[in-house]
Amino acid sequence: MAQVKITETVLRDGHQSIAATRMRLRQMLPVLEAMDDIGYNALECWGGATFDTCMRFLDEDPWERLRTIKKYVKKTPLQMLFRGQNILGYRHYADDVVYEFVNRAVDNGIDIIRVFDALNDPRNMEAAIKAAKDTKSVHVQGTLVYTISPIHTLESFTRVAGELEDMGVDSVCIKDMSGLLAPYDAYNLVRMLKKHLRVPIELHTHCTCGFGEMTYLKAIEAGVDIIDTALSPFGEITSQPATETMVMALQGSIYDSGIDIEKLWPLTEHFKQVRKELADEFKLTMPAQINPAVRKYQIPGGMLTNLYNQLKNQGAEDRFDDVLAEMPNVRRDLGYPPLVTPTSQITGSAAALNVLFGRYKIITNEVRDIVRGKYGRVPGTISEEFRKMCIGDEPVIDHRPADDLEPELGKAKEELAKEGFPDASPEDVLSYTLFPEVALPFFKSHKKKQTQEKA
Ligand code: CO
Secondary structure (H helix, E strand, C coil), rough: CCEEEECCCCCHHHHHHHHCCCCCCCHHHHHHHHHHHCCCCCECCCCCCCHHHHHCCCCCCHHHHHHHHHHHCCCCCEEEEHHHHHHHCCCCCHHHHHHHHHHHHHHHCCCCCECCCCCCHHHHHHHHHHHHHCCCEEEEEEEEEECCCCCCCCCHHHHHHHHHHCCCCCCCEEEEECCCCHHHHHHHHHHHHHHHCCCCCECCCCCCCHHHHHHHHHEEECCCCEEEECCHHCCCCCCCHHHHHHHHHHHHCCCCCCCCCCHHHHHHHHHHHHHHHHHHCCCCCCCCCCCCCHHHHHCCCCHHHHHHHHHHHHCHHHHHHHHHHHHHHHHHCCCCCCCCCCHHHHHHHHHHHHHHCCCCCCCCCCHHHHCCCCCCCCCCCCCHHHHHHHHHHCCCCCCCCCHHHCCCHHHHHHHHCCCCCCCCCCHHHHHHHHHHHHHHHHHHHHHHHHHHHHH
16 A cells, blocks of 8 residues: 655755755756656656756856756656745845746756745745646646644644645655654644645655664654665765665565665666765765754754854854753744754854854844844744834835835846847756856857857
8 A cells, every 4th residue: 555655855955964065067968867667756856945056156157057967867757946036046046037947947857846934834836836837737736844832733734834835845744954853743744734734744864863764764664655865875864765775675565665776786886886986076074973962953954063163263162061051042043944044054153153142132033033033933933022122113025025025027138138148048047047147157168168169
């Protein structure tokens, strides 16, 4: 009854989590056809941090990457990660950008779009979900960002999942980006969701705390339909549980994934080599051990190192433990946002400022914007007193933040024309709208190369 399907993440989250998102298209090409033959549920290969990184560090056009992968992967659905109204960036974009992006992504080869919002505010996922549904061809997956707080309960997660289902999503993903989800909590959450939802449930975790495989096993016993794994050279530690391990663990059971383990070994060998190349070229320090303390502080793994380095730059590394202890207070004051981009950075810097200069002696604009409602509805409540301290008597918006945004694409096209790109493709206009300061130098250097080739 219960075959478990496997989504392979090595082409996106695997290298994003282990190798700073630096894998190149040419390092994927030699095995794409073999990967297409494995029988995966999907290949996650686009979105998240890959888009920005392609142009910023790899001199690659992300759209070209997608089209090329599609050319070689003919049977297996291609999946992307989409940050709701933030698309692939760090601020809310207007609806015209969201619609156009979804349509171009689908036209260029995406089959499954996983949509999430840092606050689990369904209104921030609404436009993306509607755009995806309007294409009538793409599978749209709604997402619960997993977190731990006094107000995040089985009931609250189930309520958000229900809202997503009502919006017409084809499946729901539990996204445990920090690897906080403990095995028995996963069991209870999946059981609860299976009881209340009709659509399939997928689980995405990271091994940061050391729970990964245990969490998957309990979720599978509770009836989860799909799990996300990464081939071992880009699996485990801060990434997903290893594909090979999970395939072998389920082999011969009623949950058997149906994947032939022998077909995976050549892929393992290939990506071992790629991992070595990336470590050498980019001088990457690959994460060497798990970090169970992440659950104690309930903050993403990557953030621990970032925070420490920030403090060190200010000669305040001895205050690290104080900052960690302050994080839960800031989170409470802000209404318990899950900690994922961009809320993790906002909460972390507020905690650091509190420790270094006294509680809320300095308040950042981002903190004020959360209080103003500009990021959406926070899961909990913000006290009257805290609100007054941050924004005085300014009004708090209670509508969808993107309702206040004017269309952006027309202006972006005009700007590009002024920069010498009057015939920019719709895809290039989107790259520019999302990351103008990265896309423009990228376009210019490519134009120069093309002119030199012609000359
Ligand atoms: Co992830």
